[in-house]
Amino acid sequence: MSKGAEAGAGVVARRGRPARYSQDDLVAVVAQVFLERGYDATSMADLARASGLTKSTFYHHVSGKEQLLRLAVSRALDALDGVFEEEARLDDSPVHRLERVLRRTTEVLLAELPYVTLLLRLRGNTEVEREALERRRSVDARLAQLVQDARAAGQIRSDLEPRLVTRLLFGMVNSLVEWYRPDGSGASGVGHGSRDDEIVHAVVELALDGLHARRG
Amino acid sequence: MSKGAEAGAGVVARRGRPARYSQDDLVAVVAQVFLERGYDATSMADLARASGLTKSTFYHHVSGKEQLLRLAVSRALDALDGVFEEEARLDDSPVHRLERVLRRTTEVLLAELPYVTLLLRLRGNTEVEREALERRRSVDARLAQLVQDARAAGQIRSDLEPRLVTRLLFGMVNSLVEWYRPDGSGASGVGHGSRDDEIVHAVVELALDGLHARRG
Known part of the structure; x- marks a missing residue:
């Protein structure tokens, strides 16, 4: 995860509204998805969707699900x-x-x-x-x-x-x-x-x- | 499972040799497969293969994985x-x-x-x-x-x-x-x-x- 994400990913689209989105917020969302689907069955696309971030923002900050x-x-x-x-x-x-x-x-x-x-x-x-x-x-x-x-x-x-x-x-x-x-x-x-x-x-x-x- | 299977499925092919195969044996094998793959991810074909029974014998005795x-x-x-x-x-x-x-x-x-x-x-x-x-x-x-x-x-x-x-x-x-x-x-x-x-x-x-x- 890039330095920018660690410090809070900045203004990104979430449910249509701009919001501050910290790394902790992202990790909390991701953990829920892993628990619901199982880690093996979870794809990066699942995580991107659940994050509420735009695809480009998500893939900019996240290199893979292992990192999360x-x-x-x-x-x-x-x-x-x-x-x-x-x-x-x-x-x-x-x-x-x-x-x-x-x-x-x-x-x-x-x-x-x-x-x-x-x-x-x-x-x-x-x-x-x-x-x-x-x-x-x-x-x-x-x-x-x-x-x-x-x-x-x-x-x-x-x-x-x-x-x-x-x-x-x-x-x-x-x-x-x-x-x-x-x-x-x-x-x-x-x-x-x-x-x-x-x-x-x-x-x-x-x-x-x-x-x-x-x-x- | 039919009455025949409950009393022991009789002589069936297993690893190429004829063998007595009881319901308990079958349930033991099936439980291992469920534990390894997870119940949701296990198919009847997986169970048939693991059982070592011929397909026709397996499907004759087993109506579905729920039963097992x-x-x-x-x-x-x-x-x-x-x-x-x-x-x-x-x-x-x-x-x-x-x-x-x-x-x-x-x-x-x-x-x-x-x-x-x-x-x-x-x-x-x-x-x-x-x-x-x-x-x-x-x-x-x-x-x-x-x-x-x-x-x-x-x-x-x-x-x-x-x-x-x-x-x-x-x-x-x-x-x-x-x-x-x-x-x-x-x-x-x-x-x-x-x-x-x-x-x-x-x-x-x-x-x-x-x-x-x-x-x-």
């Missing part, structure tokens, strides 16, 4: 990396770091829902997809390391295998993309009726303390 | 329904029933992996898909009811919303389809290295007691 996919999944990956970067700067016990990473990861998922959803659906058929999956694996590995550290410190139970725990925790968090809707309606017409902060709280509490009523 | 999808997802749904049927016959406290249902549901998922995976990927574009999704929602509702009962009995914590808990629990269990491989290799070349019974144990323990090391 990279921008979209980078929104998710940069935010997830950010969670661990913040954490690495704090001096705290492993279990508290684990708890905060779970909380922040869930918040990122809710805030960047379409981009995380796209990331989780990648198949790895292209170079851009494989790069993104590699970055995703490195996020998984950092969570696994935190689980391992908390276990070594005796702060979490030692009877569950850390890699398995990591997969189950991220499995629970990532499952949000299947049913969470920002308006609380839930997927398939079954409401979840929960606010974002309730969801984040439930994930962290379930993961650390489980469902059992506390004794005493 | 129904058979495949019914394997998952019948097994999941069975978990709750077993449970309904037992007289036990709600939290023990909840624990057993989590355990058995996870076991069913591991045992019927391709069929559950197919079920979880349905989009609801056809009547067969919508019927299956309706049955899936009724499984969700039965788990939600168990969570509600255990909560009403004061056996699980009351600060987490039951529908939200249900979604997170099934989210964790269902996430297994993303990474579990029967040979322990895990998806994307990252091994999970865990035996089935370890996985089932970890799901139940995490859900009920969480990660924290026990005090005392």
Whole structure:
């Protein structure tokens, strides 16, 4: 994408009206199309149409759909990396770091829902997809390391295998993309009726303390 | 599918050799094709080819791909329904029933992996898909009811919303389809290295007691 597009593509035709159109706007529209049609099945013509930009403007700024996919999944990956970067700067016990990473990861998922959803659906058929999956694996590995550290410190139970725990925790968090809707309606017409902060709280509490009523 | 196919389609050509070919064999092959290509993109010709049956045998027994999808997802749904049927016959406290249902549901998922995976990927574009999704929602509702009962009995914590808990629990269990491989290799070349019974144990323990090391 050219410098001009990154700074906002300027005055372009959209629904017949001139409008400022930033790269973020474009990536948001494109992510929706990828989610609805699937990345493989989406053509540049589909994206140009959905963008509302004139063809010449669209093709001037966009070299291919791979470039747009990279921008979209980078929104998710940069935010997830950010969670661990913040954490690495704090001096705290492993279990508290684990708890905060779970909380922040869930918040990122809710805030960047379409981009995380796209990331989780990648198949790895292209170079851009494989790069993104590699970055995703490195996020998984950092969570696994935190689980391992908390276990070594005796702060979490030692009877569950850390890699398995990591997969189950991220499995629970990532499952949000299947049913969470920002308006609380839930997927398939079954409401979840929960606010974002309730969801984040439930994930962290379930993961650390489980469902059992506390004794005493 | 005709009665003959249900009882085993009889002697048919497969890889040039005559072989007994049961309905279960056919459904297993078909489920793999649906998973690899996606249900919408799979044609009857794809299925006929993959079946290894002669065209005339295949088309004699199979009226359409909807019929095969129904058979495949019914394997998952019948097994999941069975978990709750077993449970309904037992007289036990709600939290023990909840624990057993989590355990058995996870076991069913591991045992019927391709069929559950197919079920979880349905989009609801056809009547067969919508019927299956309706049955899936009724499984969700039965788990939600168990969570509600255990909560009403004061056996699980009351600060987490039951529908939200249900979604997170099934989210964790269902996430297994993303990474579990029967040979322990895990998806994307990252091994999970865990035996089935370890996985089932970890799901139940995490859900009920969480990660924290026990005090005392």
